[in-house]
Amino acid sequence: MTRIILLALAAFAALFPAPASAERVRDLGTFQSVRSNQLTGYGIVVGLDGTGDDNFAYVTQAMRGVSDRFGLQLPPGVNPALKNAAAVMVTADLPAFAKPGQRVDVTVSAIGKAKSLRGGALILTALYGADGQIYAMAQGNLAVGGLGVTGRDGSKLTVNVPTVGRIADGASVERAVATGFESSDVLRWNLYQADFLTATRVRDAINARFPGMAQVEDGVTLALRLPYGANERAGIMANIEMLDIDPAEAAARVIVNSRTGTVVISSAVRLAPAAISHGSLVVRIDENPTVVQPGPFSRGETAVEQDSAIDAYQDGNRVTMLNPGASLAELVDGLNMLGLSPPDLVAILEALKQAGSLKAEMVVI
Structure with missing residues (x-):
C-alpha cells in the first residue's frame, strides 16, 4: 500500500514542472568598485x-x-x-x-x-x-x-x-585604495558573464524594489544611481545583493578538452535531423608460409610457399538516427548506442557542426 501511495505522489509531482532555480544578485556579478x-x-x-x-x-x-x-x-x-x-x-x-x-x-x-x-x-x-x-x-x-x-x-x-x-x-x-564608493555619481554593477536577458532581469528586479535606480549600459554592466554617503549606499547595496533573479538559460555550448578527451555538453544543445554512422575499418592479413620439401633423389630444392589470407570488415558500423530538435538526453543515448570513446565523440560532434546539424558553439580548450 505504501509503495502505491509513493508511486501516485511521484506521478502527481511529474505533472508540474520544477520551479526555475533563482539565484541571488551577489552570485551573478559584483559591484565595480568592490574588487581586490x-x-x-x-x-x-x-x-x-x-x-x-x-x-x-x-x-x-x-x-x-x-x-x-x-x-x-x-x-x-x-x-x-x-x-x-x-x-x-x-x-x-x-x-x-x-x-x-x-x-x-x-x-x-x-x-x-x-x-x-x-x-x-x-x-x-x-x-x-x-x-x-x-x-x-x-x-x-x-x-x-x-x-x-x-x-x-x-x-x-x-x-x-x-x-x-x-x-x-x-x-x-600601509595604504588604502581609493574606490570612490561613497562619492561617485554612478555605481556600476557587472555580470560575471555577459548576457542581455540576465542583465535586463536584474535591472527589472532592482527597479521594482528601488524605482528608476538601475539602467542597462550593455550586456554586462548596470548603472545604479544611489544617494550619496557610505551609510545610505551600503544599506541599498546589501538589499540589491540579496534580490532573487531567474538568470537566462546558459548558451548552447560543447566544451572539448583536447588534452584529456573530456567532453561537456550543455543542456541547451539541440540537433537538426541527422543520421550518424561511425565505425573503424579493420584490415587483417594472416600469413601462413609452408615449407615445400622435394622428394628423395630429385634435383629439386627446398622452398617456402607463401599462403596469405586477407580480410577487411567494418567494426561497429551501426547507424543512429537523431530526430528534429533532439535534446541532450537523446543525443547522449544515441551516441552511447554507437559505443564511442571520447576521441570518437569529438570527431562526430565536429562532423555534426560542419554539417550544420549541431546547434551549439564548439569550444576547444
Missing part, C-alpha cells in the same frame, strides 16, 4: 640550510641593498657566497576596502637556482601596486609544503614544490 588589487614585490629570503642561490649577481646586489639599509658597507669587489639566501618574488591580493594596519597573506616564490625555501625567513619587503605605489610591507617565516633532498651521488628526491611558500598574515597594509 594585486601587489608584487622583490625580496630576499635568508636562513636557508645551503639551498639558496649561492653567488648569483642579483642576489649579491640585493644583499648589498639590504646591508646598506642597516648601515653595513660591504667591501668593494667582495661577492659573498650566499648559499643561505635566495632572491624571491612576493605576491599578495589586497582585499577591497582594506585599511592600514590590517594583515593579508603573501606567497613567496624563488626566481633563481634556490633548491628549497624551507626554514627561511623573508626580510622586510615592500609590495607595490600597478601604479608603482607601496601598499603593504611583508616579512615573516615561510611555511613550505614541499620537500627537496639531494644525495652525495647526485640522486634527488622532490615532494611537491619546495621553492614556493606562504606567510599567513605576512603583510601589513
